[in-house]
Amino acid sequence: MIDLPFSKNSNTPLYIQIAKSIRLKINEGKIASGEALPSERELCELTGASRVTIRKAVDKLIDEGLLWRKQGSGTFVSERIEVQTTHLGGFTDDARARGEEPGSIWLIRNYANPTREEAEKLNVPMSSAVARLGRVRLSGGEPLAIEHAVVVASRLPPIDEIEDSLYAALEIKGKRPQQGRQKVRASLASPTEAGLLSIQENSEVLRIERLTWLDDGTVIEYTRSAYRGDRYEFVTDIN
């Protein structure tokens, strides 16, 4: 039986404390991937909180992609990181939202001219200066993705100042994108990608192509990524 510490005297809302405790149990391996949590009613008993509060805490973890639910069956720890294809977040934000420490290994960080394709996507002349930012992205010390971003240089601070979050850097210039479109495809990892991701060659990867822009239509970022196919799935809600 698990223990879920929290404090009623805390200024932090109860549901946030409970969510944090559950997240910690999962990250510690106390509740394994694929396993079910105690039922909502059981979590009420464990914490003394109401079912509505418990549901709100679990809702939060579901939004983070850590859990999923099935009526009549239970609440389960996700086996893959779910990312909404409509979600305009960055790797860094997503990792932190999951309670994991983001990291980067730089592959490419320089200025260049765009290729014809990149210029078309970014809606700039081929003579423009763009920043090429290629990185292996880590979460909790584990390589999960490779990203190659191309950004119009004038919309970024100097590239040497970029740390983990490209979006945080864009924010500094008031250029954090608000809209975008991304395409997701299944593929096999190349030998290079496999090496960088510490996966076997020919493992399935998810290839993502993303284009983002401001509300006024200014194109900001064209990014091509490969995410580990065994660790990610991209979810699209159908309305």
Add this chain to the structure above:
Amino acid sequence: MIDLPFSKNSNTPLYIQIAKSIRLKINEGKIASGEALPSERELCELTGASRVTIRKAVDKLIDEGLLWRKQGSGTFVSERIEVQTTHLGGFTDDARARGEEPGSIWLIRNYANPTREEAEKLNVPMSSAVARLGRVRLSGGEPLAIEHAVVVASRLPPIDEIEDSLYAALEIKGKRPQQGRQKVRASLASPTEAGLLSIQENSEVLRIERLTWLDDGTVIEYTRSAYRGDRYEFVTDIN
């Protein structure tokens, strides 16, 4: 006798735990490819679970492609079919080599002109007559692949005379190819393909594009196929 650990104290539904235990036994090699599982009633005795629960656990593994069932016969561990990428064999020959009965369900069998792409691949004018041969390929009664072959009509007997083996038909005209090249890619099955292959939509399939020719360079066949990704793997020897 195998052991199938699970815990009634766990929050995870019983059928999921049982499925996981069976999967582990298979992955550990304790139950080999092609072997039968203990009967459903036997698994009940082993686990104390009801037959409905056992069937639900086995259903899950069947959906994953790990197992298959036959009424009156048993439940078996699926075999993955290894095919050398350098091997120039046909589906029929490969199935027979495995001791299985090949079969076909015709989708398209007619004469037509090639598309520009097909004409280029086949090295013939677009005005040429080609045979379009589209089939679901079965092995042991099970749909495993979808093939769309385009063959220069003059190099084939009349298409009504073609049975399971295209290569046997080509042999009749002395046009069985001796050389070729094929490309293998990973993809997801379209809804149509999923239906034809009796697999879930968006299951992974291996897409194969094959071009074959005679020793004298005459191009014979341009074939595009989708093979069930859970049942096929293409192997390359490294020398």
Add this chain to the structure above:
DNA sequence: AACTCAAATTAGTATTATAATGGTATGTAT
């Protein structure tokens, strides 16, 4: 060795039932 056939064994389906789980709504209080 080959064949037939009944019995045994296997998976497939249906019905009925209970219990446990998540899902939703309403109203109240701070």
Add this chain to the structure above:
DNA sequence: ATACATACCATTATAATACTAATTTGAGTT
């Protein structure tokens, strides 16, 4: 916004029992 109590609904998990359909097995016969 947060938290709670209460009530009810919908879905799923699990089970027992019974029966059907398909396949395998073994005994007997030729």
